[in-house]
Amino acid sequence: MKKMKRILASAGATVILLTGCSSVGNMDFTQYAVKQMEIASMESKGVTTINLKYDEKKVEDKEALKLLKLFSDIKITAHMINENKDTMSIVGTITVRKGDIPFKLFLKQEEVILQLDNASKPIRMIDKTGSPSANNENYIATIKKLTPYIVKHLPNPSTLEVTSKQDKVLDENINGKNIHLEIYGDEIPSLILSFMEGISKDKEAIEVLVNTINETDASVKLTTETFQKELDTMVVKLKEQLTTLKQDKTSQQLFSKNNYIKADILVDNKLHERKSDMTFHFAFPIPDESGIESLKIESKNENWNINQPIKAQNISATQYLTEEQLGVDRGGKNFLDTLNKESSVLYDILVNDLGIHVDKEK
Secondary structure: HHHHHHHHHHHHHHHEEEOOOOOEOEEEEHHHHHHHHHHOOOOEEEEEEEEEOOOOOOOOOHHHHHHEEEEEEEEEEEEEEEEEOOOOEEEEEEEEEOOEEEEEEEEEEEEEEEEEOOOOOOOOEOOOOOOOOHHHHHHHHHHHHHHHHHHHHHOOEEEEEEEEEEEOOEEEEEEEEEEEEEHHHHHHHHHHHHHHHHHOOEEEEEEEEHHHHHHHHOOOOOOHHHHHHHHHHHHHHHHHHHHHHHHOOOHHHOOOOOOEEEEEEEEOOHHHHHHHHEEEEOOOOOOOOOHHHHHHHEEEEEOOOOOOOOOOOOOOOOOEEEEHHHHHOOOOOHOOOOOOOOOOHHHHHHHHHHOOOOOOOO
């Protein structure tokens, strides 16, 4: 669960890294990416919709069809408070065809508490894999070292525009820049090849990459010469694969304009991301017995209280479900007993649609 914080904190920066290295609208993409990693606290709200388009007539598995009807349209609304590197909370709602499933999540150091559909006993887990703060700081330090070289060699997609923009986040007026980008499937092979060729010719970048890898894992003992040879081999193989891809009909459908990422990102004068609107679309290249034709994910997000003192929302309860209790809960009884059998959408789905039944006590 602690990896979630890393992903949430760097999601916007990751998208921007896809935009390449060229200067557009006086925007410093390297500094932008670094600024997102340096955010210590932040409050956000967002809406994400997930849509699976399918042909019901082609779905051969009846159980799979049942799941598609239940979960082909999902909306997730969330309010996130990132108090610091070790503490955060999310309060939101997952909406499916049958109704709303509210949820709460609280993370503090090694402790994770999750409450689903107003369960009388939240689930409490302890992450025993190490210190989240130390791991997070090491992760960010590593990415910071690599970011300038990654951004330097990433080519721009065909559509990348940076324009001045005034907008509002809550009641705050923002004077900043809007980054508009579109990346289509037919561009991806050439973008990857261009990036790999650029890195393979940059001796300084290779040296930094090798040092970073060795610092991360001392047992590797990688040399620049070995890494250079591996990169050169990868570039040659990639060129061969791209030639093959151009002749393969399935690959042509996969890397087509039907598959894309589109985004509009509002950045303030401190290079902090304040608002984003992103769309991901993937059309499945070969129709099969699953009947699934395409996946579309749309996400809108706003950020405020950046690097300000804020407090995550704890989940307090007199009793919790522990990992040990869930581990021996093969029939799901311990968890299902925490849900309201009359009003819980989650209980209805688990029992009546997915067939999870609680054995009656004798």
